[in-house]
Amino acid sequence: xxxxxxxxSTLSASVGDRVTITCRASRSISSWxxxxxxxxxxxxxxxxxxxxxxxxxxxxxxxxxxxxxxxxLTISSLQPDxxxxxxxxxxxxxxxxxxxxxxxEIK
Amino acid sequence: EVQLLESGGGLVQPGGSLRVSCAASExxxxxxxxxxxxxxxxxxxxxxxxxxxxxxxxxxxxxxxGRFTISRDSSKNTVYLQMNSLRxxxxxxxxxxxxxxxxxxxxxxGQGTLVTVS
Numbered sequence: 001x002x003x004x005x006x007x008x009s010t011l012s013a014s015v016g017d018r019v020t021i022t023c024r025a026s027r028s029i030s031s032w033x034x035x036x037x038x039x040x041x042x043x044x045x046x047x048x049x050x051x052x053x054x055x056x057x058x059x060x061x062x063x064x065x066x067x068x069x070x071x072x073l074t075i076s077s078l079q080p081d082x083x084x085x086x087x088x089x090x091x092x093x094x095x096x097x098x099x100x101x102x103x104x105e106i107k
Numbered sequence: 108e109v110q111l112l113e114s115g116g117g118l119v120q121p122g123g124s125l126r127v128s129c130a131a132s133e134x135x136x137x138x139x140x141x142x143x144x145x146x147x148x149x150x151x152x153x154x155x156x157x158x159x160x161x162x163x164x165x166x167x168x169x170x171x172x173g174r175f176t177i178s179r180d181s182s183k184n185t186v187y188l189q190m191n192s193l194r195x196x197x198x199x200x201x202x203x204x205x206x207x208x209x210x211x212x213x214x215x216x217g218q219g220t221l222v223t224v225s
Contacts, residue, residue: 001168034212036152041201043216044152052212087152091211094166096142096154 006099032092060066116220145199162183
């Protein structure tokens, strides 16, 4: 299986900050990378797929980039609703795999 | 409206069996692949299994292969996950998730059902 590694595991930031989360794949997955947001006690929410395609209804402050083995999720101006955990997922091949997650906390 | 409603979770002893269910709205069930994704308490997400909406092809994570079986009942718009030989490490909230039409990603999720192996 393809291993996905996220960094950092925890990130402290303030409202209005620009935030970047990195996800690395153990081998090339082209652009087959998705990002999810999860709040405590809730199901995950799809934000981005195919590395940079924004899911319908997701605010434009979220963006994704990268290809091959290195990818980033950027929140251009952090909002109070964005404090949550974020996960990447490779959708290149079965078995599908997720990164370990990044928790975005209030600084 | 897209709806996914899981049920069937509970407490089971190690080595035991349990079947969890996911009732889906018809618009989902008839044309989309469905997966189970689990999350152990305080941990990250782990994909478990997928059943294709087109031809019932199934896929499994190595961690559950040979122990878990995914199936679907079209007459009930329901997907099942039969879990046998359960281990403590299978303890998790099990979410049912619908695949997007655009990619093998999950665009709708149920709230999950908790399975505790102890």
